Amino acid sequence: MATAERAAGAGCLGRFGILVLHGVAIVAGALAGLYIAYQRDIPQVSTLEDYRPNIITRVLAEDGSLLGEFSIERRVVVEFHQIPPVLRNAIVSIEDTDFWKHLGINPWRIPGAALANFRSGKRGQGFSTLTMQLTRILFLTPEKTIRRKIQEIILAFQIEKNFTKEEIFTLYSNQMYFGHGNYGVEAAARFFFDKAISDLELPEAALLAGVLQSPARLSPIEHPEHAIRRRNLVLRRMADERYITRNEADIAQSIPLRLRLHKATPTIAPHFLEEVRKSLERTYGSQRIYQGGLEVHTTLQPRLQRAANRTIRDGVLKLDREIRGFIAPTESILEDGAFPADVHLPDWNHPLSVGDVVRGVVLASDDDAAAVQIGHYNARVGREEIAWTQQRRVRSVLAAGAIAPFRILGLSDAGGVPIADVRLEQEPTVEASLLALEVRTGNVCAMVGGYDFERSKFNRATQALRQVGSAFKPILYAAAIEHAGYTAATLIDDSPLVFHSRWSDEVWRPRNYDGTFLGPMTLRRAIERSRNIPAVRTLEAIGVETGIEYARRLGLTGPMPPYLPIALGAGEATLVDMTAAYASFPNQGLRMDPRFITRITDRDGNIVDETRPHATEAIRADTAFIMTSLLQGVVQRGTAVRARQLGRPIGGKTGTTNDWTDGWFVGFEPTLAAGVWVGFDAKRNSLGKGHDGGHSALPIWIDFWKEATDGTEIISYPVPANIVLVPVDARGHRVAPGQGGRLEPFVTGSEPRPSWSAGDAAEAP
Numbered sequence: 001m002a003t004a005e006r007a008a009g010a011g012c013l014g015r016f017g018i019l020v021l022h023g024v025a026i027v028a029g030a031l032a033g034l035y036i037a038y039q040r041d042i043p044q045v046s047t048l049e050d051y052r053p054n055i056i057t058r059v060l061a062e063d064g065s066l067l068g069e070f071s072i073e074r075r076v077v078v079e080f081h082q083i084p085p086v087l088r089n090a091i092v093s094i095e096d097t098d099f100w101k102h103l104g105i106n107p108w109r110i111p112g113a114a115l116a117n118f119r120s121g122k123r124g125q126g127f128s129t130l131t132m133q134l135t136r137i138l139f140l141t142p143e144k145t146i147r148r149k150i151q152e153i154i155l156a157f158q159i160e161k162n163f164t165k166e167e168i169f170t171l172y173s174n175q176m177y178f179g180h181g182n183y184g185v186e187a188a189a190r191f192f193f194d195k196a197i198s199d200l201e202l203p204e205a206a207l208l209a210g211v212l213q214s215p216a217r218l219s220p221i222e223h224p225e226h227a228i229r230r231r232n233l234v235l236r237r238m239a240d241e242r243y244i245t246r247n248e249a250d251i252a253q254s255i256p257l258r259l260r261l262h263k264a265t266p267t268i269a270p271h272f273l274e275e276v277r278k279s280l281e282r283t284y285g286s287q288r289i290y291q292g293g294l295e296v297h298t299t300l301q302p303r304l305q306r307a308a309n310r311t312i313r314d315g316v317l318k319l320d321r322e323i324r325g326f327i328a329p330t331e332s333i334l335e336d337g338a339f340p341a342d343v344h345l346p347d348w349n350h351p352l353s354v355g356d357v358v359r360g361v362v363l364a365s366d367d368d369a370a371a372v373q374i375g376h377y378n379a380r381v382g383r384e385e386i387a388w389t390q391q392r393r394v395r396s397v398l399a400a401g402a403i404a405p406f407r408i409l410g411l412s413d414a415g416g417v418p419i420a421d422v423r424l425e426q427e428p429t430v431e432a433s434l435l436a437l438e439v440r441t442g443n444v445c446a447m448v449g450g451y452d453f454e455r456s457k458f459n460r461a462t463q464a465l466r467q468v469g470s471a472f473k474p475i476l477y478a479a480a481i482e483h484a485g486y487t488a489a490t491l492i493d494d495s496p497l498v499f500h501s502r503w504s505d506e507v508w509r510p511r512n513y514d515g516t517f518l519g520p521m522t523l524r525r526a527i528e529r530s531r532n533i534p535a536v537r538t539l540e541a542i543g544v545e546t547g548i549e550y551a552r553r554l555g556l557t558g559p560m561p562p563y564l565p566i567a568l569g570a571g572e573a574t575l576v577d578m579t580a581a582y583a584s585f586p587n588q589g590l591r592m593d594p595r596f597i598t599r600i601t602d603r604d605g606n607i608v609d610e611t612r613p614h615a616t617e618a619i620r621a622d623t624a625f626i627m628t629s630l631l632q633g634v635v636q637r638g639t640a641v642r643a644r645q646l647g648r649p650i651g652g653k654t655g656t657t658n659d660w661t662d663g664w665f666v667g668f669e670p671t672l673a674a675g676v677w678v679g680f681d682a683k684r685n686s687l688g689k690g691h692d693g694g695h696s697a698l699p700i701w702i703d704f705w706k707e708a709t710d711g712t713e714i715i716s717y718p719v720p721a722n723i724v725l726v727p728v729d730a731r732g733h734r735v736a737p738g739q740g741g742r743l744e745p746f747v748t749g750s751e752p753r754p755s756w757s758a759g760d761a762a763e764a765p
Contacts, residue, residue, distance in 0.1 A: 055293035076186040089243040090209035104156030179215030206234040271449030293603035299443035307707035308446040315700035320428035326389040334401035348375040377420035433460035436674035442592030469569035471655025479550035482623040489732030492534035528638030539567035554581035583673035589624035654693035663696030
C-alpha cells in the first residue's frame, strides 16, 4: 500500500516536473522569440566604441584667449578618473544602488516598481538602471511602452557585455541632461556652482545627482524647495549605502542652497564672432559647428578690440548728445504704477566692470538725487551726475521706475554693501562702426559693427553699403596717377563747372564744401583740402570707366553708377572694403583680402583647414607710395589735421556725404590700417550741419589709434627704387636746390624740368 502511494506520489512529482520544464521551455521560447523579434530593430552597441558626444566649438583670439562658443548642448567631456568619488557615489545611491554588481538590469527592482504603479494606477515608477537609462538616451525614444522597455533590457545586456562599468558610468556622466542647456556633470557643475567637478563638496554633488530625475521640476533655480528635498533624499540614500555617515548626511542637509550661477562674460567681439559663425556655417554646415567640437583660431587681437569697443561707445554717446541734446528716458519697469516683486534687467546677467554702460532702475527720486539699482549694486545719482543734461531737478530727469543707461565709474563693497559710482548716459540713436586690419596680412585685428550687438545684430562694418563721399577721392587720384600720368604737382583747375543732361533740362553744378572756388591748384593741395571740383575734372579727364575699374581693382564691390558724381563719393562701399583698399597704399599696391580665420582643428587637434594671406596686385608700388605721401599731407595740413597731434606718420582721408548723412575716416601707418564710419541706419537721416567726417568719424579714429599704437615703434614707409624726391613750390614748379620748397615724390621721368636752367616754366602732365 505504502509502496503504491509512494509510486503514485513520484508519478505526480514527475508529471509536475515535466509541466514545470514545459513552462520554462515555453517562457524561454517566448523570451527567445521576443529577443529575436526586437533585436532586429535595435542598433548595434558596438557603435559606442566610436561614439562622440556633441561638444562645444570654441573660437579663440590671436593670443589663444576664448572669444566665444557655439553649441546646442553645453557639454565638457570628462574621463572616469576625473569624476570625484563623492559625485559617483551620489549618483549611484539615488539612481542605481546595485550598479557595480548587476549585469544591466536589476530584477529585484521590478516587483517593487510594478506594485507602485499598480497602487497609483500610473506608469510613473520605473526600474531602469543607469545602463538602461543610457540606452534610452543614446538609442531609443522616451515613450513609455512595453516594446521600448524590452529593447532597453536587450541593449543594456549588450552594453554590459561589451563595456566595463567604468566606461558605462563615464558615458552616462557625460551624456545626461541637467537642465538649462547643460549636458554632463562638468558643464552642470560649472553652471550651478561655477567650479569644476573636482572641487564639488558633498551637498553640491548630492544636488547634481538629485537633479537628474527631472531637470525641469527639480531645477534649483526655478524650484529651489523641490531641489532641496531631492538633495536631502540623495544624502539619506548615501548614508543608507554607507558612502557617508549619518552625521555627515545631517550636516549636509542643514546647509542651504549655495548656488553660484556662472555668469558668462559677454564676448568682447560679438559682431566679429558672428562673422566667424556665418563663415563656418557656409563651409561646414550648422551640425558640425554646433556639435563637432571644432577649435577655431582667429586673427582678432583682444587689446585692439577692447580699444575699439571703448572708443566706439564713448564716441557714439558723445556725438548723440551733440546731435539730439538730452532726451528723457521713457522706458519704465513699473506695472500699473507699482514695482514688480523682482526688479531685474537682462543687462545684469553679466559681470559688471568699471567703464561699462549698463541700464539701471530708478527706485526713488526727488529734486536733489535718485536712488538707482544696477544688478546687486545701489547707486546715488545727484545733480553732478546729470549735469550734462542742463536740468536742475533730478526727478525731472529720472522719475521713479525709469530705466536708463548709466556709466559705471567705480564699484565697491565697503561694509558688505555693494555701492556703484555712476553717471547718467543716454541711449543713442546714431550708429558707428570700426574695423582695423594688418597691412601686410589683411588680418582683421578689431571689429565693431555697431553701438550695441544686443540692440542690433546688423554688422555695419561688413554689411552696410554706404556712400563714401570724399573718401573715394584717393582711389580716383590713384587711377589718374597710374593711368593718365598725373603727379602730385599736376595743376587742376578749381573753377565752376556746369553739366547739362542730354536727356532732360536738368543741370548739375558741382560745388565745393565751403562754396568757394580757388582756381588752379596742385593735385596735392586738391586732395589735402578735399576740393570737389578738381576731383570731378580729374574723373572727367581719365573717364568714368577708368575710375570704376580702379575702384574694383582696389576691392570695392558695391554699386558704382557710371556717371561723374562718383568722383564725390556717390558710389557705395562697406567699411571693410574701404579699409582694405586704403591698406593697399602703405602695402606697395598689394591689396590683401581681409582674413578672419587662420586655422581650424577638430576635437582631436587635427588641422581641418588652414588659411594663408591672399594678395592681389591692385596698383603699382610707385603709385601706392605717391598716394601714401599725399594722404600723409591730408593729416599734416588738410581735413584730417586733428590726427597730427598723435605725432605719427599717419596717412588717411575724411569722407562726408550730402546733407551730412555719413561720416568717414580711413587711415593707416606702415603696419596697421583702420576705418571708422558714423551715421544713422536710415540713410535719409542727417548727422546735422557741420558734422562732417573730420568732426564725427575722425575723433573716434584718433582715440582708437592712440590706444592701438601706444608703445609701438614708428616705422618708415618703404620707398620704391624708381621714386625720386624733387623740391617744388606751392604751384608745383621745381625750385633750385637751397631755394626752399617741399620735397615731392615723383616716378623717375615724371618730375618737373628745372626752370632755372632752360628758362622754361615747370610743366605737369
